[in-house]
Amino acid sequence: MASADLQLDHGKLRHFLSIEGLNRALLTEILDTAESFMSVTDRTIKKVPILRGKTVANLFFEASTRTRSTFELAEQRLSADILSLNVDFSATAKGESLLDTLRNLEAMQIDMFVIRHQDSGSAHFFAQHVRPGVSVLNAGDGQHEHPTQAMLDMYTIRHYKQDFARLKVAIVGDILHSRVARSQIHALNLLGTAEIRVIAPRTLMPVDAETLGVQVFEDLERGLDDVDVVIMLRLQKERMRGALLPSEKEYFRKYGLSQERLRRAHPEAIVMHPGPANRGVEIESSVMDGSQSVILQQVSFGISVRMAVMSMIVGQSGLQAGGDA
Amino acid sequence: MASADLQLDHGKLRHFLSIEGLNRALLTEILDTAESFMSVTDRTIKKVPILRGKTVANLFFEASTRTRSTFELAEQRLSADILSLNVDFSATAKGESLLDTLRNLEAMQIDMFVIRHQDSGSAHFFAQHVRPGVSVLNAGDGQHEHPTQAMLDMYTIRHYKQDFARLKVAIVGDILHSRVARSQIHALNLLGTAEIRVIAPRTLMPVDAETLGVQVFEDLERGLDDVDVVIMLRLQKERMRGALLPSEKEYFRKYGLSQERLRRAHPEAIVMHPGPANRGVEIESSVMDGSQSVILQQVSFGISVRMAVMSMIVGQSGLQAGGDA
Amino acid sequence: MASADLQLDHGKLRHFLSIEGLNRALLTEILDTAESFMSVTDRTIKKVPILRGKTVANLFFEASTRTRSTFELAEQRLSADILSLNVDFSATAKGESLLDTLRNLEAMQIDMFVIRHQDSGSAHFFAQHVRPGVSVLNAGDGQHEHPTQAMLDMYTIRHYKQDFARLKVAIVGDILHSRVARSQIHALNLLGTAEIRVIAPRTLMPVDAETLGVQVFEDLERGLDDVDVVIMLRLQKERMRGALLPSEKEYFRKYGLSQERLRRAHPEAIVMHPGPANRGVEIESSVMDGSQSVILQQVSFGISVRMAVMSMIVGQSGLQAGGDA
Numbered sequence: 001m002a003s004a005d006l007q008l009d010h011g012k013l014r015h016f017l018s019i020e021g022l023n024r025a026l027l028t029e030i031l032d033t034a035e036s037f038m039s040v041t042d043r044t045i046k047k048v049p050i051l052r053g054k055t056v057a058n059l060f061f062e063a064s065t066r067t068r069s070t071f072e073l074a075e076q077r078l079s080a081d082i083l084s085l086n087v088d089f090s091a092t093a094k095g096e097s098l099l100d101t102l103r104n105l106e107a108m109q110i111d112m113f114v115i116r117h118q119d120s121g122s123a124h125f126f127a128q129h130v131r132p133g134v135s136v137l138n139a140g141d142g143q144h145e146h147p148t149q150a151m152l153d154m155y156t157i158r159h160y161k162q163d164f165a166r167l168k169v170a171i172v173g174d175i176l177h178s179r180v181a182r183s184q185i186h187a188l189n190l191l192g193t194a195e196i197r198v199i200a201p202r203t204l205m206p207v208d209a210e211t212l213g214v215q216v217f218e219d220l221e222r223g224l225d226d227v228d229v230v231i232m233l234r235l236q237k238e239r240m241r242g243a244l245l246p247s248e249k250e251y252f253r254k255y256g257l258s259q260e261r262l263r264r265a266h267p268e269a270i271v272m273h274p275g276p277a278n279r280g281v282e283i284e285s286s287v288m289d290g291s292q293s294v295i296l297q298q299v300s301f302g303i304s305v306r307m308a309v310m311s312m313i314v315g316q317s318g319l320q321a322g323g324d325a
Numbered sequence: 326m327a328s329a330d331l332q333l334d335h336g337k338l339r340h341f342l343s344i345e346g347l348n349r350a351l352l353t354e355i356l357d358t359a360e361s362f363m364s365v366t367d368r369t370i371k372k373v374p375i376l377r378g379k380t381v382a383n384l385f386f387e388a389s390t391r392t393r394s395t396f397e398l399a400e401q402r403l404s405a406d407i408l409s410l411n412v413d414f415s416a417t418a419k420g421e422s423l424l425d426t427l428r429n430l431e432a433m434q435i436d437m438f439v440i441r442h443q444d445s446g447s448a449h450f451f452a453q454h455v456r457p458g459v460s461v462l463n464a465g466d467g468q469h470e471h472p473t474q475a476m477l478d479m480y481t482i483r484h485y486k487q488d489f490a491r492l493k494v495a496i497v498g499d500i501l502h503s504r505v506a507r508s509q510i511h512a513l514n515l516l517g518t519a520e521i522r523v524i525a526p527r528t529l530m531p532v533d534a535e536t537l538g539v540q541v542f543e544d545l546e547r548g549l550d551d552v553d554v555v556i557m558l559r560l561q562k563e564r565m566r567g568a569l570l571p572s573e574k575e576y577f578r579k580y581g582l583s584q585e586r587l588r589r590a591h592p593e594a595i596v597m598h599p600g601p602a603n604r605g606v607e608i609e610s611s612v613m614d615g616s617q618s619v620i621l622q623q624v625s626f627g628i629s630v631r632m633a634v635m636s637m638i639v640g641q642s643g644l645q646a647g648g649d650a
Numbered sequence: 651m652a653s654a655d656l657q658l659d660h661g662k663l664r665h666f667l668s669i670e671g672l673n674r675a676l677l678t679e680i681l682d683t684a685e686s687f688m689s690v691t692d693r694t695i696k697k698v699p700i701l702r703g704k705t706v707a708n709l710f711f712e713a714s715t716r717t718r719s720t721f722e723l724a725e726q727r728l729s730a731d732i733l734s735l736n737v738d739f740s741a742t743a744k745g746e747s748l749l750d751t752l753r754n755l756e757a758m759q760i761d762m763f764v765i766r767h768q769d770s771g772s773a774h775f776f777a778q779h780v781r782p783g784v785s786v787l788n789a790g791d792g793q794h795e796h797p798t799q800a801m802l803d804m805y806t807i808r809h810y811k812q813d814f815a816r817l818k819v820a821i822v823g824d825i826l827h828s829r830v831a832r833s834q835i836h837a838l839n840l841l842g843t844a845e846i847r848v849i850a851p852r853t854l855m856p857v858d859a860e861t862l863g864v865q866v867f868e869d870l871e872r873g874l875d876d877v878d879v880v881i882m883l884r885l886q887k888e889r890m891r892g893a894l895l896p897s898e899k900e901y902f903r904k905y906g907l908s909q910e911r912l913r914r915a916h917p918e919a920i921v922m923h924p925g926p927a928n929r930g931v932e933i934e935s936s937v938m939d940g941s942q943s944v945i946l947q948q949v950s951f952g953i954s955v956r957m958a959v960m961s962m963i964v965g966q967s968g969l970q971a972g973g974d975a
Binding site (some may be wrong): 041042043044045046047065066069070072073076207275276277296297298299300303 | 703704705728731732733735750754755756757758759956
Binding site (some may be wrong): 378379380386406407408410423428429430431432433434 | 692693694695696697715716719720722723726727754925927946947948949950953968
């Protein structure tokens with residue numbers, strides 16, 4: 001997909017659809033802008049007027065609490081007017097109807113769409129069809145990308161570990177089906193990460209994984225060896241029902257992150273998870289709540305990162321927007 | 326129903342329940358006020374402080390995306406505080422309970438109610454029981470009226486065709502059950518439309534249609550002959566299950582608006598539809614997306630028209646309210 | 651539960667979890683502050699900037715229309731940013747997950763949680779685990795307490811009857827399971843009510859009722875004799891299915907408040923109900939709509955009382971906050 005052309009307008013961010021197609025300078029600008037918003041979310045009046053009088057529509061065709069809540073809070077803290085729709089999948093199963101939904105909302109003078117949809121490419125589809133001046137943010141499209149999640153993950157890594165060029169990062173779990181992993185791998189590569197490892201059972205590993213610029217491990221303990229960052233993925237329970245996995249217990253035995261296994265990583269390694277985690281399936285409770293876990297910080301950073309992306313799209317940086325709403 | 330008395334207070338709009346009972350001057354004032362709001366919805370900061378500190382409750386006893394979203398956006402752009410309730414029909418099946426719902430919400434100092442309900446007369450019922458100073462807007466009551474829809478339709482017609490006195494307007498579809506058609510016919514008559522035609526199979530035509538001040542057609546092609554405006558109605562699929570209609574395919578064959586049939590109308594005729602349309606049932610996709618279709622413009626105008634009605638009710642016109650919120 | 655320690659910080663309100671553990675001075679301060687907010691909710695612009703730039707999360711694990719709506723309106727009128735979640739019970743059945751929900755929301759810089767949950771003690775659990783600076787309001791926890799309801803009831807009683815030291819107050823209905831009754835009894839005692847009576851069939855009366863500082867009646871008519879305030883409780887229909895009660899009809903015959911029975915009370919007695927009432931089950935329609943009923947006034951007062959509690963928690967009283975938002 002030629003998302004670079006779609007996403008950028010003379011080098012400026014117009015849509016935010018995928019990490020693929022972006023460049024290191026732009027990702028760094030997002031991280032820097034997000035950093036300037038951290039002071040907004042920490043202060044007494046958590047509000048700036050950057051999206052005042054603009055309307056953001058949140059279209060969630062898939063259920064979500066965390067992503068949707070952090071987007072809504074980011075929008076409120078940017079002073080936007082907000083239209084949130086839980087769209088019934090059955091009513092929009094056909095691409096034609098998805099376009100009708102878009103056209104109708106666009107007629108309501110929506111300035112920005114945040115869309116989560118079960119079909120890969122749905123955010124691109126929206127971006128290809130909106131009018132000039134209207135922007136689309138991908139909040140997760142099928143098994144394709146989840147770029148704001150990846151950027152909050154990058155923010156977290158940079159916050160705790162600084163220089164990507166010195167880091168070994170391991171992503172553990174269902175690499176094959178994960179839009180989070182796909183976006184993370186692109187971002188880690190663009191930011192010049194020294195070593196990216198993906199760790200998964202063979203049934204959950206893409207056949208062409210090596211072509212993504214990563215090292216492939218089937219053995220968790222060998223994969224964790226000396227890494228600085230461990231990113232655990234959520235195991236979708238529906239994978240159990242198919243032939244892909246034996247059982248939760250068996251999965252935890254081989255791929256669950258226990259305290260013992262975490263000792264294989266660098267002693268100061270951080271542990272991340274996009275949430276919501278299945279305690280005792282992909283991650284031991286004591287690791288999740290342990291001193292190396294930065295899982296809740298990821299959530300906090302997520303609001304600033306989403307504020308950053310939205311403000312860059314409307315052409316304002318957080319630094320200039322420090323005034324009260 | 327003596328809705329004129331209810332709706333007007335010394336000639337000023339107090340409630341907005343039905344087009345029946347209003348007069349041409351007032352409809353024209355709504356259209357003029359809406360026009361002044363078009364500049365608000367088009368500008369960068371789409372907000373005026375007309376409803377600031379006032380509370381609007383949206384009570385939707387029937388599902389709705391388009392009407393509800395445009396009402397909510399209109400309220401946000403007027404700076405209202407908003408309480409939106411999806412009311413469970415089963416919990417309020419009795420008239421007594423509907424009144425309890427009203428009384429309880431009224432006790433919350435709601436200034437304005439927007440109500441959609443499956444019972445004809447429900448908005449009037451609300452208006453008869455609210456306290457002085459509280460207003461009711463009908464967002465569709467049973468098979469009775471849907472007055473804001475009719476006004477956005479009138480806005481659309483005036484925008485594209487100016488003088489009602491020169492126009493032939495055809496309404497096509499389920500005239501019998503349509504609150505939209507009923508409101509449109511009243512509005513077109515009040516605004517002095519030269520000729521109003523209703524086109525429907527006999528089973529979907531009111532027996533006393535002629536008394537409404539319209540010309541009745543059973544044949545679509547004859548009815549479309551030389552008209553300036555074609556308004557297609559949504560075909561409720563549940564009509565198919567009863568004895569009223571044979572099948573979708575058969576309906577389209579006889580009453581669907583195809584490009585070929587549209588050629589019977591004036592070459593510059595506009596095509597309207599309240600949405601959501603059933604493509605291939607009452608309207609061909611190519612007509613819906615064609616150059617004569619103004620269906621999406623109707624949606625845009627709908628926000629300004631709803632802003633206009635609400636601002637007139639609180640005693641302010643859009644012209645005076647040009648300042649930023 | 652040592653809720654006093656949790657709720658108060660150097661005598662100032664930090665959380666609002668239960669009436670038990672508070673003191674008369676603080677309850678009186680809530681009532682006085684609420685009184686100052688009545689002018690806000692009555693004026694044209696019903697808004698003050700007390701919670702501007704702060705985020706309130708409404709977590710309703712149990713369905714609610716009245717309590718939730720009045721909390722949301724109170725928050726809007728205090729100019730808060732609002733995140734409202736209908737939390738699926740099944741997803742959070744385990745205490746561990748409830749804590750995960752809390753931790754994740756807290757990471758979103760929520761300043762105040764309003765929580766309704768089917769488990770007694772859940773609000774305390776939240777309060778024990780939030781960070782410094784974050785507050786928790788109990789909107790009903792299991793069969794434990796519903797303190798904002800009790801305070802709006804106290805407000806209503808003081809408004810109509812002034813001096814608690816001269817009053818006889820009767821609470822009628824399912825005392826055993828009612829969190830409302832429990833909170834009311836604590837509040838009435840703290841405010842020095844002359845006589846508190848609880849009236850219920852034996853199966854719906856706590857075995858240790860006398861220890862609560864109340865007089866116990868099984869006979870409704872004797873219990874109502876000469877009281878100044880009658881508080882009817884909602885009869886949960888599910889009690890009928892068990893062995894606790896014979897039938898609605900039988901319940902009304904013995905414990906329903908009819909006009910005839912109300913004559914046993916003082917001629918100027920007021921009738922209260924937390925809503926929603928079952929007309930014809932615990933209360934006759936004519937009583938509910940009669941001149942002694944103040945049931946709708948309770949709803950109005952509820953918004954001011956909730957505004958008062960929230961503003962006291964952030965350290966501002968309504969009197970100082972009279973300015974426009």
